[in-house]
Amino acid sequence: MRTSIKRPSIIIPRPTKASLARQSKIRNSILGASATTNTTNTLKPIQNEDIKSENDLSTIGVLKQQVRRASAITKNVAVFKRRRSVHKLAAIVSGSSLDNSTGDGETLKQVIVASLTENVKKMDLVEQPKTKYSMNSDNKENRASKRPTTLPANLLRKKPIPIPIQLLDKYAAEEITIDIIEQALTSDDLHIDEDDEPIDPTYAMDYVADIMNLLYSLEKRYPIQSTFLTSTSTTTLFPLTTMATMANGSASRPWKLTTKHRTTVVGWIIQLFYARFHLSQDAMHICIGLLDRFLQQCINSTTAGAGFVTQKNLQLIAVASFLIAAKVEETHHPPVDELVYVTDHTYTSDQVKKMEKKILHELRFELNRPTSLQFLRRFSFVSSAGDEQHAIGKFLIDMSLLNVSCIGLAPSLVAASATYIARYILNPNQPLTFDQCWPQELQSRSPYKTYESMSNGVKILAQFIDKCLAGTNSKECEILTKRYEHEQLSQASLFCMQQRTLIHKLATE
Template identity: 80%
Template sequence: MRPSIKRQSIIIPRPTKASLARQSKIRNSILVSTTNTLKPIQNEQIKSENDLSTIGLNKQQVQARRSSAIAKNNIVFKRRRSFHKLAVIVSGSSLDNSTGEGETLKQVIVASLTENVKKMDLVEQPKGKTSTNNDNKENRASKRPTISSAIRKKVIPIPVQILDKYAAEELTIEIIEQALTNEELQTDEDDEPIDPTYAMDYVADIMNLLYTLEKKYPIQSTFLTTSSSATSFPSTTMATMANGSATRSWKLTTKHRTIVVGWIIQLFYARFHLSQDAMHICVGLLDRFLQQCMNSSTAGTSFVTQKNLQLIAVAAFLIAAKVEETHHPPVDELVYVTDHTYTSEQVKRMEKKILHELRFELNRPTSLQFLRRYSFISSAGDEQHAIGKFLIDMALLDVSCIGLAPSLVAASATYIARCLLHPSQPATFEQCWPSELQQRSPYKTFESLSNGIRILAQFLDKNLTGNNCKECEILIKRYEHEQLSQASLYCVQQRALIRQLASE
């Protein structure tokens, strides 16, 4: 058992008669002092005229106070009467079962409340004040127009010229890939259900649209010139030199374009770690804009200068990241990457100029989209798809691949990848480009693929070791990783076969 704790007992003394008498005397003195200082005036306390002399009031003052009290009582009586009327209406409507119960009751309550408020205003406010308040309300209404009136008066002009300028053109889609049958949609070769994310119901329509779009937005390498040739290519002039005495002409050459594309690849893969789709979109936007500026009279060749070239690349990078990525890098970080050569406002203005020059048409397909389709049709493994991705990334640095269609670059990469994976036996055209790819692509024969295979193989044979192109080293090191099946190392091992494909 727990030991009991003894606490000290508190003894409260009982009040005596003397203490009680002392407290009553103190209370009476306090009440007398308060009545003498405050002197409250109440109607109930005024009983006779003899009390008026003690308080210090005459009959006229008493009558005035009584009349004011009666006026107040009348106002209170009217308020109570109105609320009583409201209660009667509510009780009557609630007893009537023929009405619409909740909604009708709510309407009756709201209507009666508004009537009572108006009556209370009329009783409490004199007539003069009501007229002035109404005038003030009218003046306020005249000075401050309502939102509806402001919206009605303000007419938003529609830029009809801009809409006409950027109107969409009708496309004539050529059917290249046939739609799949019901049996092909249900099962594949291994009798396993196909993943619904592949959109097999309308993938043929998508591919036919992509083949049409790549023809609509062609890119030719004629807007570039080699550094050694002195052709009649339109030259761009830089700003005046520091001393102001001389100027020198500047030409956009293939070397400049290779350096800029290599810098873009480094930003995507090494700096920001963004997707491969966004990188291909960025390079495509860069080539299209440079071609548009060189060939159009509105933009002018003087716009593309050595100083603006990196700014164009940064703006194209920002647009591609907004199109493909969920979150794009901040503009301030892109300015930091350029070593604060440009400001954020300059980047935004260049972004706007690129969009206007390209008429906001950013749907040109990339070679990566076609490569995924060709890998799926040919049931490619991880090695084949990784080699194909390495080859199309290398094609971005090759100026000769600018004029090739994205589908041809992807088909050539698929052909070379399948050829490198079977080095022991002499590969035939049917092995490297099976019948499924022949049926579901515009490339039916070896002659339709030979130009792309030769150009891509020559570039690989020339720059695979990284001695001639420093920009290729980034891609070679990236594809040495095991997650990408060491695609670049495998291509180096099969360099003799690549040289053989380059000579065909």
């Protein structure tokens, strides 16, 4: 229960005989004045009339002060204007002191209330003007209340209407010619026996042929050539005189992007995806694909300029590509501040965002180039591959990201070569023929019908894997080798090391 609050007591003084007599005189005078005189003209004769008692004088003075205070009330929001009718109450009460007649108390109340009501109606409530354009005139007050208030014409300044800039006008999509490589599935192909396991609906069996045909067309639309990278040794590009001037500090040697620079950056990206942020393999392949496409675009095109790709901007380009790939593939991408932190605060968040816009505009917002991982899943499904074959294929295509020679290969060829090598080394006891490593199902559902169509990719990938497993592998290769040593990935790297002789045989054929 809430405690009672003690309020201060109010002491009301008891009326004396003199005060009661004075009140009766006031009542009698009001009744007499209302019947004989006009209340509107009582104020003027009061000033010339003699006042007989000091009590009446004090009463009149108090009432006049109260009327002045009430008429001069000013608040922050509103100001009350006093008209001449305000003096009517003072005239009524002042005239009462001159009349000694008696009357009823209720009549006095009615007269006072009527006079107050009449005075309040005639008092104008004027709002304080908030701006110099507010309407203060009494004549326009009624008209303004009937219509909505509007600002003057000079306040209605014409603001520029934001016109949406259509940035994609010059990036209009072009028609893509889709070649029919994989035939659509028939009802017999979709028939499942009772003993067979149901097919995962994520494979989209009703549309898989159309999807694969589109992917084959897109990889032809966005080719990547390794010719934009220079060789590792760039000393032959500059004469000895130029080298001498550089040693004296009088000239600076232009920086060129080499294969070693690209391998170092790709190894750093792989470490970010697998060791730092633990993101998906799809996002990593998208990131490196965007990096290669943008570097090729900047070096070969005249719009971006080859001078844009410098040693200082290379890591910034890699971070921006990482951010785009994470937004495309992942549900939640790492914060930009976290990416700035992994660069040791070499760049700011604004620089990362600007580079992200630069990459998108140079690539015309076309991020649909397929990855080799997408084709690998399809080839593993068609060939009814087990976990070991698919894990070895994933290890091989991850290793191909570090190989500069694999940049110019189509993603489907890299996936086909990885599938071929994986099936070849899984049967070490008997050498397999082309039809056994690449069965009829894969031949009919891929553009690679013969060994000659895929021999180039198989040889390039096998040579690089053989070199990495020889013990002279770089730090970038060690990251992937340790990752695929786990049992969850079927120890794919250890198995490839055991079957290195077979890989060497494929590399030398």
